[in-house]
Amino acid sequence: MVAMRFLVGALRRAMSGPSPGRPRGLVYEKHGEPDRVLQLKDVSLPQLGASGVHVKMLAAPINPSDINMIQGMYAVLPDFPAVGGNEGVGQVVQIGSNVTSLKPGDLVIPADAGLGTWRTEAVFEEDKLLKIPPDIPLMSAATLSVNPCTAFRMLSDFVTLKPGDSIIQNAANSGAGQAVLQIAAAKGIKTINVVRDRPNLQELVDRLQSLGADHVITEEALRKPETKDLFEKIPKPLLALDAVGGKNATEMLRCLRHKGTMVTYGGMSKQPVAIPVSALIFKDVRLRGFWMTQWKKDNNKEKLSEMITELCTLIRNGQLASPACQEVPLADYQSALKASMAPYVTAKQVLRL
Template structure:
């Protein structure tokens, strides 16, 4: 029988020191199962929240870390016809435990991605670009020329929003936090197809009036941050627009001016990719067709993964340390 190395945790804690590299025996590959060799897996904010025990779904202990990643099929069960060795697959649901070298799973737990896209593109397609895609399609009927405003503009989701919106002909206003090397970041996002990149401070300045002379007020706002930043997005939305909250990076409640709800008829919604995937589990082609469209954008060079620092699996501490530090960054 085969075995794998896995990053396992048996308790929650504020840091990643609850993770242990363990050798696990793999079960035999059942009739409807596949054995995967994991090729690459990212560290997302939700992975950290799961380790900390603060995420709304928590896998039972002993748990393997990681929710996203790409694996290569290396063995298929006797009844499996939809996958062949060499295929690349990504998990359908959260809690898969991607931080391991190999895994045996049911065929229903993974979907295929083309293996002619970049490895990093495939490893990071299932969460952030899918979230961006759904938020751009499911809340407002956006047409070419419409505008979307978002904070966390440089987050992985924000970068996907910029690129998918550009492919749809939808204009984006992306809000970032000020920083010493701001111009470099602005240029990087503009190269991805961003139309306007502004700081949180600019949301309270005349810079916005100048922008709204060129593009219509946004029908859709995407809130990654919460707190005052989310509140400032609201004040720039068009009447009747929708603000979708999908992240709470500032760890502060959304500042919600009463006048926005009373006089401007703004709708507040939330989005959770995990729930969408669970709701559509009976209709797997919905996920498959979204992932295919996103992979087409990756192949065409119109959707690039966020800048990643690839780290060998056994140097996992570096990856986790880097992620935690990035989340604690203040810039001032």
């Protein structure tokens, strides 16, 4: 009887948890809080097929969009059962007979969202992957396809910026914010970077300035009349980048020059953006939105590849570093989720796969 109970218990553990040496992934079968619905399980690999690419995943970050997708609060939601994660880097193990753009050993990143990157191995279609150079540092490669691309497009697609111009952005310590200020600095564009006040504020200010930030101010300071003194040193911003919404976005909007543009790409405050009528009438400001997933749908893979090439050049030149990252083994995903959802996040959690 004891032996039978032991056997039944072993079978249950084998069915509920991952098996050593088997492909594993963080799987969810319903929407909810990630720490409750995600489970580390064995995942099956489909047949390679003619256009398939077998990839060994190396590292994948935890982004806010990943959390929102699992919660069911994102514009694109996968079918169940689903594997979490939209970004990461992997290495090609094997290719199908019709695959021409990749070969074993190549490093690849997702060409689009929704692939489910929080897994040790996967078989993806060739057109869902993008080859990157082998000399890109692992953390830069793992965090390349979302935030740096978002930053690059927002700095390129909405207004014509030239050296000496300025922009203002909130959530400047986020992955996208850090990419924005570095790419802007590489182009000679001045940045005003707005962050939340916090106990280690000076440490954050020092880090952002080391990346190329010209000015770092708190949300509270942005609301004060003294902010206008900034514009005696640099011109008023032509572009505002908003990832927060609410009052913070409204205050940035007041700083824009005549016919300036504000681009909203996130809503971390979960508050609507209030637009002063005077800004519309007397300053003729433009309000736009941006979503990287939609940009990828509207543009071909060649244009995406061109952008990745430019970003990789910046990385090689030391002009675009990855955000501060904390590498966490896949088995410790619960601690990584907790850290990524804590207030005042200082490091991006990256799952080592």
